[in-house]
Amino acid sequence: MSAKQQIARLALSLVVEPGDARLRDLLAVHPPERVLLAVRGGTHLPGHRIPEVWTERASDLDGRVERARSRADAAGLRWVCPGDRDWPSALGDLDHVVPLHGTAGAPLGLWVRGAANLAALCAKGVALVGARDCTTYGAEVASDLGADLTDAGWTVVSGAAYGIDGCAHRGALAMGGATVAVLACGADLDYPRSHASLLARIADDGLVVSEQAPGESPLKGRFLSRNRIIAALSRGTIVVEAAVRSGSLNTLNWADQLGRTTMGLPGPVTSKSSGGVHLAVREGKAVLVTDARDVVEELGGLGAEHEQLEIPATEFDRMSPVMQATLDGLDWRQQRTPIEIAAAVRLSAREVRAALGDLERRGLVSRTDGGWVLVRRADTG
């Protein structure tokens, strides 16, 4: 992508409401600089009308660009767009989904606060979202899950809102991990206000991003269009607490549209806060998960197991099914007895004991006072 195209994208993002499906359709057939020219001139492109409001807004385009850039500079934001090294190509999937409430398309670019590489962080991104007015149960579970997923090498992506979102980010930060917050307002604004220090901490190790220009307000519709970015930056979305009509289910819908893994963490049926999650699981729109282990399993399948185990795939594939299952039942830190492993993976304790012996000889597991754990290999080449 040329520098000219990148500048055209930035300009377009300032005159067209981000996520407008009509712009997505235009960009599917015309390069951005051509679309920008048509918008500025108020001329139409073959087969496409240019909405008048775009042209009206473009009348002050230079001023808009100038203001956005100076706000961005003041807040330390960068503009990242296709062609940049840290642009997550996964966002392109948004160009191929059915519009939801008129919203569709990859963002033209993202304003980014923080030094980390967005593409690298999101290569193993997992969205963790949920109710603003969560219960203490939800808060506890979300921060544990955020922490455990971070510990397992995943990047928690969320919306920095009150409730579940904030807890998910805090859980990640507590593990010293990088986490990504996607805002519905400019990435320079602290929204919600009382999350200012949380957002600052997120930007320190991770990133605060938005497709909205610096200074833009979090208008209502922007939360829904923002949700598509959370879903697209992640390999899967987990909802922890959502009432039946919660906006968090909107993120789940986007994830589903994008072919990402959709997951729901249940709660007491007596709590309305879990009603939307239960409905989604019941209707087959989300898989039930109870902890980070379940999530990693859903996200990665066997592939992720290899990665986690740091065992070459060929070595893993050559193992007997009993050995593979036994590895599944082990953890890095938590010691497990053969009986516990057997219960978890549906083997007999005798099978597990035999497999553990073989795995120990291969240096993959080790015996401790309290049971067995996985062994980290120094280097797998």
Next chain:
Amino acid sequence: MSAKQQIARLALSLVVEPGDARLRDLLAVHPPERVLLAVRGGTHLPGHRIPEVWTERASDLDGRVERARSRADAAGLRWVCPGDRDWPSALGDLDHVVPLHGTAGAPLGLWVRGAANLAALCAKGVALVGARDCTTYGAEVASDLGADLTDAGWTVVSGAAYGIDGCAHRGALAMGGATVAVLACGADLDYPRSHASLLARIADDGLVVSEQAPGESPLKGRFLSRNRIIAALSRGTIVVEAAVRSGSLNTLNWADQLGRTTMGLPGPVTSKSSGGVHLAVREGKAVLVTDARDVVEELGGLGAEHEQLEIPATEFDRMSPVMQATLDGLDWRQQRTPIEIAAAVRLSAREVRAALGDLERRGLVSRTDGGWVLVRRADTG
């Protein structure tokens, strides 16, 4: 089935441990009186060995029958078996399942305490089982569910154990409904002891049943074989709270083997008591349900809706999908606004309002101060 066959069944049930899959296999090819003759004589039948222990036990058969009958008379138990009007034919499904721990087959008959008709009660039977050491959450949810299912015209079938089972029965009794307890010991025994008055109340309106002879103890293996009867007497099984290795999951397995509906009611992921339920849902072995409405929907599908709505199937089938969906979103007692209905069944409020008008003209729904409810028809012929 002849009286001779019925007597042979009773006699066999006293010398062969109920649920022994070997007897099921024998009875699949030989009539019970022929099998009894072979057992008494210690002779073999073509293709089948008669275990010696059966013959040993049969040496005192007349005494066994006499003792069982006198204990039954004293406790007011009846022997119900195939050929009797109140024998639930659904139990026959047990003759066609793969044995679990050597257990399989329909019971030879059941000892029944209480005056109700077992077949009639179980025509709409639903099993509600779970952990003995349940939490207060589980207890509350199980008794509510027992009550609501009873109110919806279903018979709660359970095992009368401490915890979830007892709560399920109590919920049913609280609605003045009949409930069925299936014991792992003789139906004349109060087990657990402190449930004596609960069992008496169950027998008043409903039934306490067992395939074990009067006076037989609840040996460990008998709980597992008893579970198959709970599952078979019901159109579906719901598990409320079960740890990962709980016996309640055994009932769910039986229900699955029998092609019945398998359901799990979730709880907090922080509670080990819900771990087995979550695992079953996660692995696709149970559908997530949150209340009686969900359960009835799973059990009945559209068929049950007709029944519930008291609308002839032909009339229902002629309705537009929007009208059908709107009916789905209504309740007999709880008033619902068009917006609530729309949210529940994924229609727009405008569609729901239009459908409600049509349904009102047909006399199927009525408008109240607080919203809309279903109308009960006096008689549908």
